[in-house]
Amino acid sequence: MKISIVGATGYAGAELLRLLASHQVAEVKYITSESQPGTAIADIYPHLTRFYPQTLTSLVDLEKLAAESDVIFIGLPHGHAMEVGRKATAINPTIKIIDLGADYRFKNHAVYEEWYKVPHTHREAKTVYGLTELNRSQVREAGIVGNPGCYTTASILALAPLVKNKLVDLTTIIIDAKSGVTGAGRGLNLGSHFSEVFESVKAYNVGGHRHTPEIEEVLGGLAGEELTINFTPHLIPMPRGILSTCYANLKAGVTPEMIDEAYTSQYGNEYFVRLLGRGGYPVTKNTRSSNFCDLGWHIDKRTKRVIAISAIDNLVKGAAGQAIQNMNVMFNIDEKTGLDNAPVYP
Amino acid sequence: MKISIVGATGYAGAELLRLLASHQVAEVKYITSESQPGTAIADIYPHLTRFYPQTLTSLVDLEKLAAESDVIFIGLPHGHAMEVGRKATAINPTIKIIDLGADYRFKNHAVYEEWYKVPHTHREAKTVYGLTELNRSQVREAGIVGNPGCYTTASILALAPLVKNKLVDLTTIIIDAKSGVTGAGRGLNLGSHFSEVFESVKAYNVGGHRHTPEIEEVLGGLAGEELTINFTPHLIPMPRGILSTCYANLKAGVTPEMIDEAYTSQYGNEYFVRLLGRGGYPVTKNTRSSNFCDLGWHIDKRTKRVIAISAIDNLVKGAAGQAIQNMNVMFNIDEKTGLDNAPVYP
Amino acid sequence: MKISIVGATGYAGAELLRLLASHQVAEVKYITSESQPGTAIADIYPHLTRFYPQTLTSLVDLEKLAAESDVIFIGLPHGHAMEVGRKATAINPTIKIIDLGADYRFKNHAVYEEWYKVPHTHREAKTVYGLTELNRSQVREAGIVGNPGCYTTASILALAPLVKNKLVDLTTIIIDAKSGVTGAGRGLNLGSHFSEVFESVKAYNVGGHRHTPEIEEVLGGLAGEELTINFTPHLIPMPRGILSTCYANLKAGVTPEMIDEAYTSQYGNEYFVRLLGRGGYPVTKNTRSSNFCDLGWHIDKRTKRVIAISAIDNLVKGAAGQAIQNMNVMFNIDEKTGLDNAPVYP
Amino acid sequence: MKISIVGATGYAGAELLRLLASHQVAEVKYITSESQPGTAIADIYPHLTRFYPQTLTSLVDLEKLAAESDVIFIGLPHGHAMEVGRKATAINPTIKIIDLGADYRFKNHAVYEEWYKVPHTHREAKTVYGLTELNRSQVREAGIVGNPGCYTTASILALAPLVKNKLVDLTTIIIDAKSGVTGAGRGLNLGSHFSEVFESVKAYNVGGHRHTPEIEEVLGGLAGEELTINFTPHLIPMPRGILSTCYANLKAGVTPEMIDEAYTSQYGNEYFVRLLGRGGYPVTKNTRSSNFCDLGWHIDKRTKRVIAISAIDNLVKGAAGQAIQNMNVMFNIDEKTGLDNAPVYP
Structure with a gap:
């Protein structure tokens, strides 16, 4: 299971990396950032030292990234994810997309456009709202998941x-x-x-x-x-x-x-x-x-x-964790994979 | 204006002391504590060093305390304040009482008894609910003020x-x-x-x-x-x-x-x-x-x-500050006396 | 690998439980507390719900506990661990003891007694100071490890x-x-x-x-x-x-x-x-x-x-994590087992 | 006693304003900011609402500011304060300057220049290092005080x-x-x-x-x-x-x-x-x-x-408070004026 993360330098992206480091099945392939391409992950997030030798790449490689990935997590600002989603599914029709932003959350595109003030440019996408506990069976069949807000x-x-x-x-x-x-x-x-x-x-x-x-x-x-x-x-x-x-x-x-x-x-x-x-x-x-x-x-x-x-x-059930939970469901592996750690208290 | 504080070791009591230290008219006479009588204020609250040379006394001195005070602030647990109020007003009929607890807040004693699970033992007291902005004119005439909760x-x-x-x-x-x-x-x-x-x-x-x-x-x-x-x-x-x-x-x-x-x-x-x-x-x-x-x-x-x-x-508008504001009103001095400091930010 | 934890209600004990919940080899057998025997773990530490159905037991069961455990972690106040250590090794001579307190840390018992103000009652114990990076080879052979302070x-x-x-x-x-x-x-x-x-x-x-x-x-x-x-x-x-x-x-x-x-x-x-x-x-x-x-x-x-x-x-490298690291070394399994998670940031 | 504050939007500037609001003698005349001239103080620091109706001015008014002020507090980055000091003392030779930055702290200008990487442009200034408890008598006579770092x-x-x-x-x-x-x-x-x-x-x-x-x-x-x-x-x-x-x-x-x-x-x-x-x-x-x-x-x-x-x-003894303490000494008023409040605890 090859994973790429598009837009990984925000806190949700860092949390994806943290959680995926313990995921037994997933392999992180590409990690992109438009603001800091060429920088090592551990220079931006030193806590991840020992877990990610990778360097951030730029999205100019989307062709290659989409071809070589089974699933893409998108951590971009709203308005940008649907562009990536449109292109990536065109390149690799069987790819799975999990967007942590708002672009794929709404059935009613007019509501999206009213509240987010941008036109929706990927209306034909077949999407599922990824609140796993409510929509598990649809998530299992989904190609594109709009991961819920926190x-x-x-x-x-x-x-x-x-x-x-x-x-x-x-x-x-x-x-x-x-x-x-x-x-x-x-x-x-x-x-x-x-x-x-x-x-x-x-x-x-x-x-x-x-x-x-x-x-x-x-x-x-x-x-x-x-x-x-x-x-x-x-x-x-x-x-x-x-x-x-x-x-x-x-x-x-x-x-x-x-x-x-x-x-x-x-x-x-x-x-x-x-x-x-x-x-x-x-x-x-x-x-x-x-x-x-x-x-x-x-x-x-x-x-x-x-x-x-x-x-x-x-950052977990409200973002990166639920995204991984959805991925597990989409790939038909144990839903708890990579997520079965006890909370850190106190 | 001679002030005594009955039950001063809680945070509201400490805040009264902090604020009264800058009050131009008030003089703090007795400060009581049943748990730590004989202890110096500054040993319990070192931040008050330089402001209070006093030592805590026990309430056994209530006779003297009530006779020598113009106003008493009460910082005791509910159920205890009304005892102090009853006795103090008997000893010194012109004394002013400002209770920071619940005993004098309710017009309907049945409601008090239902929620606080103790009998009300000072029902004949004429009290005013001390939310200054709403009840200023009544506070001005009051003998006993029930200072509101935070x-x-x-x-x-x-x-x-x-x-x-x-x-x-x-x-x-x-x-x-x-x-x-x-x-x-x-x-x-x-x-x-x-x-x-x-x-x-x-x-x-x-x-x-x-x-x-x-x-x-x-x-x-x-x-x-x-x-x-x-x-x-x-x-x-x-x-x-x-x-x-x-x-x-x-x-x-x-x-x-x-x-x-x-x-x-x-x-x-x-x-x-x-x-x-x-x-x-x-x-x-x-x-x-x-x-x-x-x-x-x-x-x-x-x-x-x-x-x-x-x-x-x-601790201020929700307790000690409003208590002083009420005192200022009761004694007909500028309501802002001792309270006109800018907030500490950040 | 059967583990028991003696004195588990402090923060170090709770952290042991958190970490052991993800340990692939260890099985937690007994968890003791003298202050709250009979209470469910999850009632004391609700964050551990889903991970520990167990109820705390009392140490009166030490005979059984020592006989059925391969390793005991001790989270008791100093002075008490050496008693448990002495008895447990008598009951089960091959048992491993990892004490998170000070009782087994000192080679020089006189220094221990001077600073901790109690007599050392298990002087014949052969112990190793469990700073894994410095004493790995001795830890591997040890029966009793004094886990270092934080x-x-x-x-x-x-x-x-x-x-x-x-x-x-x-x-x-x-x-x-x-x-x-x-x-x-x-x-x-x-x-x-x-x-x-x-x-x-x-x-x-x-x-x-x-x-x-x-x-x-x-x-x-x-x-x-x-x-x-x-x-x-x-x-x-x-x-x-x-x-x-x-x-x-x-x-x-x-x-x-x-x-x-x-x-x-x-x-x-x-x-x-x-x-x-x-x-x-x-x-x-x-x-x-x-x-x-x-x-x-x-x-x-x-x-x-x-x-x-x-x-x-x-609580981890300074207590529970290093204790588990030592256990892994003592049992000759991968030292990172149960400890290879990325830090939680921010 | 007319006070102006040059560069008031940092935390030390805000703290000067907070403390001066309770100063019985001082009157705040001009408050400058190059980043936000024309803005009301209370829009930048809402906690100061009720205390400062003023609007920030730009330093282009230095001529007027220096002529109408008895004392200037400077809250500018190092390198800028000495420019203001030089000009202000030229305009108004009896003006007092209290700089909260580093420009006037060093007797040895070479050390200043080595550590701060800027040339010192006001070497002829007669300055006193304003650690009041150590240099009180010199502060009393000073025209320019370099207020110590925190x-x-x-x-x-x-x-x-x-x-x-x-x-x-x-x-x-x-x-x-x-x-x-x-x-x-x-x-x-x-x-x-x-x-x-x-x-x-x-x-x-x-x-x-x-x-x-x-x-x-x-x-x-x-x-x-x-x-x-x-x-x-x-x-x-x-x-x-x-x-x-x-x-x-x-x-x-x-x-x-x-x-x-x-x-x-x-x-x-x-x-x-x-x-x-x-x-x-x-x-x-x-x-x-x-x-x-x-x-x-x-x-x-x-x-x-x-x-x-x-x-x-x-922000107080390490900056604004000590600056006011120095001002009080320079103007021969009670050193505690405006500073005699009990600490806010907890």
């Missing part, structure tokens, strides 16, 4: 059983999410400057974060009807981790046991979803560096609301 | 203009709050152990936090009708700061300008409330070590909700 | 080539070390309380830290003569990581190239020591969660000193 | 009594210093990127940091002979604070009591130096946001070394 993974996993089983009023969904700073990437800006972020918390992009329509499309698909949500992201002074606190009004007649049953039947056999049960409190640190999503839910009898809470590592 | 201060300041002006549907209020770890006090437990908290975030006490009924009573008073809210506290890996993200559905016909007007007319002349306006993003760090509350609000047109966000330092 | 591992690895090759004046060695807070364990005390440690740094135990005689004995052994050092530990506001900055005066005539050669010949073939070369700057984060020790050295021409700097994860 | 303030205060009283061997001085990240400024670079710095520690500039010659010149002056030291800075994952751990060999016959006496006689009457005594452990957090320097010292009998440790807030 916030969306945490939020959808928490809400899917409620929405799918029609247990909540769809007009009342509010998602209040808290993310570590790696979600903002390795690019320099004052908002990620150490002394500015440390001992501080803030909300951002209220009502306007691009993960909003992604959550809406997927939950809407599960519900069988369109829905509109509130999604509020917050920046937490830590590098890794997302906690998603999700609120919804219970429909009349819905009992706590029905909620429990919805979670258990959805995730009871899922290795990477650890159910903490009703009253359980996920803690981001318990998932750190792992592909687990920890899930707990609460019923507030006074307000007749359910509060579902999920925790993930945004 | 979460409640942040949340009520954010929601008061909306509730008071009947701009939102009262059944839809959800408060998702994020607090630093000093809110959990200086007592030792695994939940405040450095390595457990660091690089981690979690929710706790969903549906059951004791600040819930406090918020409900005060907002209900402003609304003129009872209301029930969701309040979810979260622990953030930082010592100081609270960010309160508050959601509510707009009533039909409410425009963004009406929301703006509600905030401006409520707080336009308030020194300690800094309005960031519609679209503004409060940042806890901008308020650190100060008595300011920063406030911003957002209208989500898609969901017809208002999202109001407030930031405070939980 | 500070000592970092410091000795940095200084060994200089001392062994007589390149520095032995009377001038100063070690200034910086450690994360997990080094202080999971026990509750004000010194590990989140809000006290955060945004703060301090030294402690100047001239009196118990890792001092351990470093002196090992370096003295390499030098062939007794030596006395200064060792100053500091507490850094982070959970994991040690940086050891080591100073020594160069002997007359020693050139930079001789220093380089000493490091290269000592560690050039060591997988877990990554040489950053002359002028290199180790960064603790680059080793986080891994068994690597990163090493760099600097020559100050103005003062004729060498400054050698090492970085490790105190 | 590392140098901490290190010199710790070592001065030892060097001045000839208690230690001058060839054996080693300073191992640990600094928060604000020392690296507000400029963007990967080395100050949140996720890179968090949970990590490293050394940098071994043998080459520019504070080295500054420490050497001042200590050499106290000793009455030239000396050469080792100075090793480290980056600690916190915004504020410096801990300086200083090692030196005791001269023969020096007793612990002689060391105690040296510290007590030097600093016994200094308000801003808090002596923790022999065996004392300074903690950076105890000085946070304040102008205090906490000092402790240790005698290691085994190695016959003294280890002196100091803690400061690098």
Whole structure:
């Protein structure tokens, strides 16, 4: 299984490299970067010393890269991945594409274009939304996977059983999410400057974060009807981790046991979803560096609301880990391959 | 103005001492502790070296303490403050009491007893809820002030203009709050152990936090009708700061300008409330070590909700600072006395 | 290969469990705790959910435990491990013991007794000091390994080539070390309380830290003569990581190239020591969660000193990782087994 | 007392503004920035809202600025301050200049030019090195003060009594210093990127940091002979604070009591130096946001070394606070004016 990574110098790319270093089947072939071609991986990410002797190459070699790879992970900014996807599938029609960005996430291209402000140039692509636990069988057959966003993974996993089983009023969904700073990437800006972020918390992009329509499309698909949500992201002074606190009004007649049953039947056999049960409190640190999503839910009898809470590592289950999970599914090998490490705690 | 502090070894007590050290009018007379009587302040809190030569005394001296003090700040666990309050006012009828705990916060003693699991033993006390910006004129006349909780201060300041002006549907209020770890006090437990908290975030006490009924009573008073809210506290890996993200559905016909007007007319002349306006993003760090509350609000047109966000330092505006602000009001001196320092940033 | 862990509820014990979960050969048999027998591992350490269905047992079962185990890791406070070691080897003479504490680290029992204030009760034990890179061949034959302390591992690895090759004046060695807070364990005390440690740094135990005689004995052994050092530990506001900055005066005539050669010949073939070369700057984060020790050295021409700097994860190469490395050596399997993961960064 | 600040957008500039907001005598007149002229202070530093209505001006107004100011604080990069100093003193000969950078720190201009790689263009300036506790009487008469560096303030205060009283061997001085990240400024670079710095520690500039010659010149002056030291800075994952751990060999016959006496006689009457005594452990957090320097010292009998440790807030006693302290001395007002606040803890 030959793998190439296109755009590997961001944190998600580095995390792919970290995880693939322990993957028993995968062999990393090409690693590209347009900003630093010719540089050794270990010069950019010294923690990877001993694992990658390779040097970054430029994408000008796409012909060769696509011909010699079984699967490409794409870690480019949105708008660029679909170009690579279009060309690579033309060169090698059996190649598998897993895009960690937004280009292949939306069924509705108009929504993509509205929120991302670029035209979609690969509309004919047959794509699958790679939230593995929800779409495993389609992922298995997919040629191109749009790997979900970090916030969306945490939020959808928490809400899917409620929405799918029609247990909540769809007009009342509010998602209040808290993310570590790696979600903002390795690019320099004052908002990620150490002394500015440390001992501080803030909300951002209220009502306007691009993960909003992604959550809406997927939950809407599960519900069988369109829905509109509130999604509020917050920046937490830590590098890794997302906690998603999700609120919804219970429909009349819905009992706590029905909620429990919805979670258990959805995730009871899922290795990477650890159910903490009703009253359980996920803690981001318990998932750190792992592909687990920890899930707990609460019923507030006074307000007749359910509060579902999920925790993930945004760089693993929220990006690189789920991408590898999808790859494992696509190649019909054990889904846990390369991902079965215990979280690093504390 | 002679001040005594009863129960001064917690973080709120230490913060009172820090702030009072710069207060031009106040003189600190007695500082008590039942756990460490006879110990020098600077041995417990070395940062206060140069400011307090005093030694902690035991409360057995309450007779003398009450007789020689103009005002007592109480920093005891709930259930104990009302005992001190009852005795001190009996000894010295003109003494002023400012309790940083919950004992004097509730008008409805049954609610207090239900949530705090102790009988209220000072029901005849005439008390004022010390959220200064809302109750300034009553505070001025008060003998006993129940100083608000940290979460409640942040949340009520954010929601008061909306509730008071009947701009939102009262059944839809959800408060998702994020607090630093000093809110959990200086007592030792695994939940405040450095390595457990660091690089981690979690929710706790969903549906059951004791600040819930406090918020409900005060907002209900402003609304003129009872209301029930969701309040979810979260622990953030930082010592100081609270960010309160508050959601509510707009009533039909409410425009963004009406929301703006509600905030401006409520707080336009308030020194300690800094309005960031519609679209503004409060940042806890901008308020650190100060008595300011920063406030911003957002209208989500898609969901017809208002999202109001407030930031405070939980130990200052959420505890010791507001207590001093109340004292200043009670003694008719400039409300900013001892509190007019710029926040420490970064 | 059947493994038991005696005293597993501290951070080093939890780290053993984390690492052993990915070890292809080892099977964890018994996990003991005197404080919480009968509790499920995952209740104490939820991050280990999915990896350990076991429940903690009490040491009253030592007879059975020793009979059914090939190797025992001991994570008990000093003074207790030697009791377990003495009994376990009596029960099962071929059993291997790896003690993560100090009981088996010293050749000179008088030094142990002086610094640890307890009598040594297992003096006849034949033990090897388990700094794998220095004592690999002895470890291979050992029945009992005294696994090195965290500070000592970092410091000795940095200084060994200089001392062994007589390149520095032995009377001038100063070690200034910086450690994360997990080094202080999971026990509750004000010194590990989140809000006290955060945004703060301090030294402690100047001239009196118990890792001092351990470093002196090992370096003295390499030098062939007794030596006395200064060792100053500091507490850094982070959970994991040690940086050891080591100073020594160069002997007359020693050139930079001789220093380089000493490091290269000592560690050039060591997988877990990554040489950053002359002028290199180790960064603790680059080793986080891994068994690597990163090493760099600097020559100050103005003062004729060498400054050698090492970085490790105190819980891995400084405790559990090196313990497993030693076990691999003792059982003649690939030394990297279970330890060949890339560090978690950032 | 009219103050202008030239180059106010860095962290030291912001800290000057924070502290001057509480200064009873000073009035801030002009605040300049070449990068953001025309911008309101509160837009760059929202925490200063309510304290500075001013807008940044450009230095093109230097003529007016110098004529209307009694004192100028300069927060420009080295090489630029001496230009401003030269012109400003020409315009207004009685003006006082306090430069927070390096341009006016060195008596020996050749040393400045060697380490800073720029020609010194204001050699005729009569300057005083503004370590207030050591040079108070000269500061009082000074026209131009070179305000000390942060590392140098901490290190010199710790070592001065030892060097001045000839208690230690001058060839054996080693300073191992640990600094928060604000020392690296507000400029963007990967080395100050949140996720890179968090949970990590490293050394940098071994043998080459520019504070080295500054420490050497001042200590050499106290000793009455030239000396050469080792100075090793480290980056600690916190915004504020410096801990300086200083090692030196005791001269023969020096007793612990002689060391105690040296510290007590030097600093016994200094308000801003808090002596923790022999065996004392300074903690950076105890000085946070304040102008205090906490000092402790240790005698290691085994190695016959003294280890002196100091803690400061690098932005206050290490920059803006000491600048104001110097200004107070220059204008003959109470040295504590504007600086007498208790540290913010925790």
